[in-house]
Amino acid sequence: MTMGIDPKDLSEDDLFRELRQLHATRTETLMHGSDEALANHTTRSEELEQEYLRRHPARDVDPERLRAGARLR
Template sequence: MTMGIDPKDLSEDDLIRELRQLHATRTDTFLHGSADALANHSTRTEELEEEYLRRHPERQVDPERLREGARQR
């Protein structure tokens, strides 16, 4: 169940803004939110992240974020 605007209907700027907001509030929701709030937060984050990946299947991946990059550090 989508809470808010369907991610497919968001502009690119709105999608990024929503993702940043959810990531910024994750810890607070995890530590202090109710079980329902955490479940809703998780669901919405998953919806938005899936939409971002759908739009950007070839997104840039930082080599330092891969296992090989971590081993080289």
């Protein structure tokens, strides 16, 4: 169930804005939102993140964020 605009229909700028907003409000929703609010937040986050991954399959992955990179630290 998509809440709001279908992520496929968002411009690149709008997609990034939506992702930033959701990430900024995640902890507040987790700690103080109702079960329904948390479920909706999770669903919307997954929809937007999947759209980002669809658009950017070869995104720049920081080697430091990989297990091997962490072991080197």
